[in-house]
Amino acid sequence: MMLSMLAVNACSNQPDVPATDSMQTSAPSAGNNGVTAQPDASAASQELPENLPEDFPLPEDVQIKLSHSEENEGKKTALLIFTTTQSMDTVSKLYQDYFSSRLGSDSAQTLDDKNLIIQGTTKDNKQSWSIIGGSLASQEGTVELNVTWAEL
DSSP, X not given: OHHHHHHHHHHSSSOOOOOOGGGOOSXXXXXXXXXXXXXXXXXXXXXXXXXXXXXXXXXXXXXEEEEEEEEXXXXXXXXXXXXXXXXXXXXXXXXXXXXXXXXXXXXXXEEOSSEEEEEEEBTTSSEEEEEEEEEOTTSTTOEEEEEEEEEO
């Protein structure tokens, strides 16, 4: 859940704001004064997140902006933010095809010429996926996508 919120914040034009108690998803550990650690760009890699499933497809011209993996209480998570110059139609089809056989009936999809949102859990209820993105207003012809994945 925290990675989902970070992914949404990563695309906003808002200044970075510290985590609040309302965003916290687990009890704080002793000694951290209730502050939930979040990955920052300086700690992130320009390579694929280690925990991202290996079969996750990427456009050929992918430019990784942020990549982060972590493990908390034995559960792995991954965050990936990337851009591509492939069209929204091409990118939407790639991910619609990938997730069509993986996500359960409770998944949600919003696909149009400017937005791509696919969220849900796998049919076996062992993984949670979210991919959100769209065309960048500041870079015509560029699509940015935020992917979060977590073990449940």
